[in-house]
Amino acid sequence: MAASPLPTTAGISAGGGNENYRFALTALTSLFFMWGFITCLNDILIPYLKMLFDLNYTQAMLIQFCFFGAYFVVSVPAGMLVSKIGYKAGIVTGLLIAGAGCLLFVPAAAMHVYAMFLLALFVLASGITILQVAANPYVSVLGQPETASSRLTMTQAFNSLGTTVAPFFGAWLIFGGLDAPEPVPGTVTESTVQLPYIILAASLVLLAIIFAWLKLPAMGKKDPAEALPLGGEAWKQRHLMLGALGIFVYVGAEVGIGSFLVSYLSMPEIGGMSKGAASHYIAWYFGGAMVGRFIGAVVMQKVDAGKVLAFNAVCAVLLLALTILSSGKLAMWSLLLVGLCNSIMFPTIFSLAIAGLKQYTSQGSGILCLAIVGGAILPLLQGALADSIGVQLAFILPLLCYIYIAFYGLNGCKPRTVVPAASVTKEVL
Secondary structure, three states: OOOOOOOOOEOOOOOOHHHHHHHHHHHHHHHHHHHHHHHHHHHHHHHHHHHHOOOOHHHHHHHHHHHHHHHHHHHHHHHHHHHHHOHHHHHHHHHHHHHHHHHHHHHHHHHOOHHHHHHHHHHHHHHHHHHHHHHHHHHHHOOOHHHHHHHHHHHHHHHHHHHHHHHHHHHHHHHOOOOOOOOOOOOOOHHHHHHHHHHHHHHHHHHHHHHHHOOOOEOOOOOOOOOOOOOOOHHHOHHHHHHHHHHHHHHHHHHHHHHHHHHHHOOOOOOOOOHHHHHHOHHHHHHHHHHHHHHHHHHOOOOOHHHHHHHHHHHHHHHHHHHHHOOHHHHHHHHHOHHHHHOOHHHHHHHHHOOOOHHHHHHHHHHHHHHHHHHHHHHHHHHHHHHHHOOOHHHHHHHHHHHHHHHHHHHHOOOOOOOOHHHHHHHHO
């Protein structure tokens, strides 16, 4: 049996390694579920915070910038941190920082200081960034490298399951039920947002305690004595840097499409429905991503991950071309089905981009999370296009993004092995 290129696992015997991997993956899957649940619940709270602080739409847009700005600022330092303390300690650290961010919402609501709220959001997003930097590569290295994309896709599917369940809990906790009337501006009190964030903080701290107690494989620490066969540091790896661009355009395309869904479906020539009715169809977009991840996790056990990524990207290109060139129900459903194509993209790009990085995996993970800032930049560009050429034609921007993702799946994801200088000298002699 050939030696695995994965980092060594301290304290795991040869006989019990696979069993410990299964336990670790189960624990991480529960984390991904809670992580998605908490992230989605936070999104549900934003409209109430908007009313509490009496924000206009420009001020409210700072929420998205602050969240994605944390990825841009924190990702690289987070990668350096995780490479020193390991994946498990990185997860615990991320959970505790996210919990501290949730607690900061309590004084922010009481003081009615919007800057304090943005600080709390930044701290919360910083914790989630560290979680991403630690948890995503952890799942990738827990097993055979050939099935890394499949494992990460499965855990991401449970992340999507969390985002699907969270709205029902949020409707009960915040709205007073799915059928409760929308609150009138000015009636939202501090306790409306304080209690949910206290619950979130307690949940995150509890998760941190559980993960600190669990006996998980010791992985992720950088070993200076271990050479990288691909040559150079993480920043010099072609497949990683092209993968970072892939993450940038993917997140930008997904967020951009999601941001325009309600407006697009309510257009007379497309869905001709109210914005309230159109908002219900968002579940089809994100629900498709959840279903696709469960299917993709099985398919990528047998089919090359790069080819599956390219196939999904080509399908997304065709669906967007169809929604741009058509109208009515055809245009509507062709756009919603892009969610199904999105399903495996993030985890697949991520796992392909960090393949073979060995002791630089944490640094590579930080670089990839840095690229999530595409979710703040590309939707703004799409908005500018929508203002100039219309919402429907503006979908040309995400279409171009998916063309690049197809290229990455077919060619860009392949690592370029660098021949050591010593070997070249020996051949010449």
